[in-house]
Amino acid sequence: MPTRSLKVLLATGFMVSENLLPQNDIHRRIIHLDMDAFYASVEMRDHPELANKAVVVAHDPRKHGGHGVITTANYLARQYGVGSAMPAIEAVRKVPKDLLVFIDPNFEKYRATSAQVHEIMHRVTDIIEPISLDEAYLDVTKNKLGNYSAIQLASYLQQQVYQTTHLTSSFGVSYNKFLAKIGSDYAKPFGRTVILPGDAMEFLAQLDIGTFPGIGKKTKPVMQAMGINTGKDLQEKSVEWLIDHFQRQGYVIAMHSRGIDLSPVVASRQRKSIGKERTFEPSLHDEQAALSFLRQISRQLADSLAKRHLTAGCVVLKIRDRNFQTITRRSLLKAPTQEAETIFAEGRELLMHVPEFLEAGTRLLGLSVTNLQAVNYEEIDLFDTDLGG
Structure with a gap:
C-alpha cells in the first residue's frame, strides 16, 4: 500500500524511485547570465548626470495621479527598499527627494541593447533559453569556441558584454539551471559564482529559505514557524515530510535543496x-x-x-x-x-x-x-x- 506521500507523487504525475528523488545529473555545464539592474543601468549609461542618483524606471506617479509600477531600480534605490513590480508611489515615500529620479521606460532602447547581448551569447552556443530581455540560460556542455571550461566561457561573455554595451552583468555557473540562477543572484552586481557538484549541498545549506523558488511570502512564514530557516534545515527534512506538508511544491523544494534540477535549457523554436x-x-x-x-x-x-x-x-x-x-x-x-x-x-x-x-x-x-x-x-x-x- 503506497504511503500518503507516494499517493501525492503519483497523483501529480511524478516518476518516483525507491528513495523518491531522481538520480542527479551533473554532466551538464550551464551558465545563467543576468544583466545588473538592466533598464536602470542603460539609462545611467546614457545619462552620466544620473550618477549618485536613485534611478527608478517608471512613470513618475506624481505626474500620473499616483499610478504606475516600477519596472526596475538601480542599486542605490534598492538600498532604500525600492524594487521591481512595486507601486511607483512607494519610491516617493522611501527615497529622499533630492536623490530620487524617475525615468520613463524606453523598451525600444532596451530591446536594442538586449539584442547586442544575445548576439554575444550566440558566439558561444545556440542552446540559449531567454527568460527576459536581461537574462538567459546557456547550455555550454558543447559550445562553438572549443575546449574551454564553462567558467572561462562565462568570463568571456561577461567581459564582451561590458566592452560592447558598457554595462555590467553577473553570472552563475553550475551543472543545472536552478544552481546557475541561484549563483548569478548571489554576488550581484558584476558577480561571478561557480557552484561545483561537490560544493552544491554546502552552498545551499547556508542560504535563507526565501532564496528557493516556490518559498514566497505565504510559504516562508509557515516554514519558519516549523523551525525551517535555511537550506540546511530543508536538507534535514525527509522528502516524505516535505511532500506531506507541502505536496507537489514540497517535492520540488526537496529536489532543489539537494541540488537536483533535471530541466533542460530549451532553445527558442526556429520560426518559419x-x-x-x-x-x-x-x-x-x-x-x-x-x-x-x-x-x-x-x-x-x-x-x-x-x-x-x-x-x-x-x-x-x-x-x-x-x-x-x-x-x-x-x-x-x-x-x-x-x-x-x-x-x-x-x-x-x-x-x-x-x-x-x-x-x-x-x-x-x-x-x-x-x-x-x-x-x-x-x-x-x-x-x-x-x-x-
Whole structure:
C-alpha cells in the first residue's frame, strides 16, 4: 500500500524511485547570465548626470495621479527598499527627494541593447533559453569556441558584454539551471559564482529559505514557524515530510535543496517567418503613404531579425484590395539579410508590380520575411581577449 506521500507523487504525475528523488545529473555545464539592474543601468549609461542618483524606471506617479509600477531600480534605490513590480508611489515615500529620479521606460532602447547581448551569447552556443530581455540560460556542455571550461566561457561573455554595451552583468555557473540562477543572484552586481557538484549541498545549506523558488511570502512564514530557516534545515527534512506538508511544491523544494534540477535549457523554436501587416480603413490609394508604411514595417522586421539572431532569404508582399481580393508576391534575395533597407527595397519593387491594387484601393498591406536561418559566427579565440581575471 503506497504511503500518503507516494499517493501525492503519483497523483501529480511524478516518476518516483525507491528513495523518491531522481538520480542527479551533473554532466551538464550551464551558465545563467543576468544583466545588473538592466533598464536602470542603460539609462545611467546614457545619462552620466544620473550618477549618485536613485534611478527608478517608471512613470513618475506624481505626474500620473499616483499610478504606475516600477519596472526596475538601480542599486542605490534598492538600498532604500525600492524594487521591481512595486507601486511607483512607494519610491516617493522611501527615497529622499533630492536623490530620487524617475525615468520613463524606453523598451525600444532596451530591446536594442538586449539584442547586442544575445548576439554575444550566440558566439558561444545556440542552446540559449531567454527568460527576459536581461537574462538567459546557456547550455555550454558543447559550445562553438572549443575546449574551454564553462567558467572561462562565462568570463568571456561577461567581459564582451561590458566592452560592447558598457554595462555590467553577473553570472552563475553550475551543472543545472536552478544552481546557475541561484549563483548569478548571489554576488550581484558584476558577480561571478561557480557552484561545483561537490560544493552544491554546502552552498545551499547556508542560504535563507526565501532564496528557493516556490518559498514566497505565504510559504516562508509557515516554514519558519516549523523551525525551517535555511537550506540546511530543508536538507534535514525527509522528502516524505516535505511532500506531506507541502505536496507537489514540497517535492520540488526537496529536489532543489539537494541540488537536483533535471530541466533542460530549451532553445527558442526556429520560426518559419516573421511578418507585419495592417488593415486600412478607409482604403489606401496613395503610393507614397503605402511606401512610407512599407519602410516602417521593414525597420520592425529588421529589428525582429536582429533580436532573434536570424537572417532572411526571401521577402513576401501581401496586399488585399477593397473587394477582398488578396495576393502575395515574393522575392528571393541574392544573399541573406537582416537589413531594413534591403527588405524595404524588395518590398517596394514587389509593390510596383501590382499598381492596380493601389488604384482600386488597398485594404490590407503587409510584408513578411521567410527562409530564416541563424547568423553564423566565425571561430573566436578566447585568449585573444583579456577575460578580466
